[in-house]
Amino acid sequence: MRRSARALLLALLAVGALAGCSTGEGQVDVANGGEFRFVQGTPAGEVIPVDERAAAPEFSGTLLGGGDFSSTELVGDVAVLNFWGSWCAPCRVETPQFQEVYEEVRDEGVQFLGLNVKDDEQLAGAFLESKAITFPSLFDPTGETALAFRDYPATAIPSTIVLDRQSRVAAVYTGEVRQDDLRAVLDRVLGEG
Numbered sequence: 001m002r003r004s005a006r007a008l009l010l011a012l013l014a015v016g017a018l019a020g021c022s023t024g025e026g027q028v029d030v031a032n033g034g035e036f037r038f039v040q041g042t043p044a045g046e047v048i049p050v051d052e053r054a055a056a057p058e059f060s061g062t063l064l065g066g067g068d069f070s071s072t073e074l075v076g077d078v079a080v081l082n083f084w085g086s087w088c089a090p091c092r093v094e095t096p097q098f099q100e101v102y103e104e105v106r107d108e109g110v111q112f113l114g115l116n117v118k119d120d121e122q123l124a125g126a127f128l129e130s131k132a133i134t135f136p137s138l139f140d141p142t143g144e145t146a147l148a149f150r151d152y153p154a155t156a157i158p159s160t161i162v163l164d165r166q167s168r169v170a171a172v173y174t175g176e177v178r179q180d181d182l183r184a185v186l187d188r189v190l191g192e193g
Helices: 002-019 089-108 121-130 144-148 179-190
Strands: 027-029 035-037 060-063 068-070 078-084 110-117 137-140 159-163 169-174
Touching: 060 137, 078 089, 078 179, 089 110, 089 179, 110 144, 121 137, 137 144, 159 179, 169 179
Parallel strands: 078 110, 110 137
Antiparallel strands: 027 035, 060 068, 078 159, 159 169
């Protein structure tokens, strides 16, 4: 009986780990006084109607590997913002898949930007190198940029926000996004003209 209870506990822990970084309830304080919320994932392919979209908050920071970045660089293009961490199991699956989609659409007016949250710069850089990720990632160790998007909620990791050409929030995903869902959303937002 004792052995089966231990096996059940280990199985439940494994299922919890596989479910992702964005499930369950609770809060984690970040250095700037905000909090990360862990929420259930959103349904696939959920796009916000054009007349209900709000402007994305402006943000800036330093890219992993060096250089400055400002969200004004995204204006005029469709943008995919992916909040990730090298410590996040679903991110290890999702980020290489985003690279594949990025390679398909980068010449169509779509930019990708990773936002590395609550991470060590060396570990984050090693993660990008090991996965051969070529789109830029902003280094956001305190989660400050993620907290700017807290209404969407980008404070669940992983989270993905798609911006339309007017830098309005067009789609929001908490949890891992499948390639086909991302492609479908990008096709739809690109088709809006």
